[in-house]
Amino acid sequence: MASSDQTPSGTPHIGGGGGDQPVPGKPMSVQQHMLDKGAQMLQSLKPIKEMNQHVCSFAIYSHDMSRQIETHHYATRINQDFLQCAVYDTDDSHGRLIGVEYIITDKLFEALPPEEQKLWHSHAYEIKSGLWVNPRVPEMVLKPELENLAKSYGKFWCTWQVDRGDRLPLGAPALMMSPQAVNMGMIKPELIQKRDNKYNISTDALQKTRMEIAEPEWLNPQADYWKQHGKGFAIDIVPTDMKLRAPFP
Template identity: 40%
Template sequence: MSTCARSSQVEDSGTAGSPRTIKSRVLDTGASLVQDFTPVKQVCAHLHAFHVYANDPTRCVEANHYCTHLTEDIRQCLIYDSPDHNARLIGIEYMVSPRVFVTLPQEERKLWHTHEFEVKSGLLIMPAPAGVPTSVWEAAETAEMRDVVPLYGKTYHLWQVDRGDPVPMGPPQLMGSFTTHGSVKMAHEKGLDGLLTGRNQKFGVDHHQKAKMRENIPGVEKHPDADAALK
């Protein structure tokens, strides 16, 4: 299935299993009041982008990143198919600074992707919370994008929701980001246009406007080993 697909609500997506029972909901509510979720509480940023399959760049999926900073050089992100309460956890992404990236073995570096194009094109956004003035949030988002531009990411998806799998099936899939206008055009022909339009409407953004706002973000010197899986 070589198409871009926006995930729907879990109840409508063919996910395996019966609807949640009242007992299940009550038990979860009780646990949330007494247990400590420290690792999850360290999430400090929600980034929205689109990931492409390394073995088939015409396939792409919505990727909501919920990221934690381990250090100034390493971030780790949980990837969900939507920002909704019943979102499916579909993958993980690690991001590292250039100074960490260059220490990796050459074969390892080939598994990592760059972020400059998706930042500068407006494909990567940081959705604004309700009630925050647009001008204030845009300044914060642009600052975040400056920090993300030089980072390298390694992403695996475990659940291929775009093909309708009811549970995570098969081996993990190496994913990448859009890195050129050519890759975007190829994906547009397979459905990215509708996916991007839906994202823009959902969060009230215009990626063309985002691109203009980010024109002054300096470019970076990308390591030649990065993005190899998508070439």
């Protein structure tokens, strides 16, 4: 008889079962650990070493705003106008890579086509409300960065929906939205309290210290598209004709 996490054919279930279920697969072997340690000493891993910020915040699914998750962004600043973030579900050593977010300044955002702008969200509320935190970094050190980020926009694709219990990355990526101070955009208090307890912080206190951070003079209505139109975005996977390489002459 199959165990509770097996199909009748013996194939492990990879969907469902809660977000804390282990990833299916055999434990790491001693040989694999040795290989990884050797590779770490011999290879540069330069892009990874450029990750110099850890941000903890929250995100909401564009197609289902009742689903809210805690996120951990490990950010690399490419230049003053562009950051790229690897997003994990936790900050411990077994964190799962659940997506990627790109963050750009308002100057770069305004140059995007209107249809592209609909996929991006603003960060002003997320910053000023205290939801966006850099754990263990003093607020005074962060202030210049927070002032810049309050005027930025992000595009976040979730590739592994661990909150619905997926034990492997399944299906198409999901577009994520930033918390907002309206309707379904408010983050559930129990999620905030859990995060605050973990880092011994107070989101309410952070909000008070950030009151003087300037908001953008104008937020492009194409961003946070759902606020104006009540519609999110979802990706469907459909079969399509392949473009084949031309035969050699």
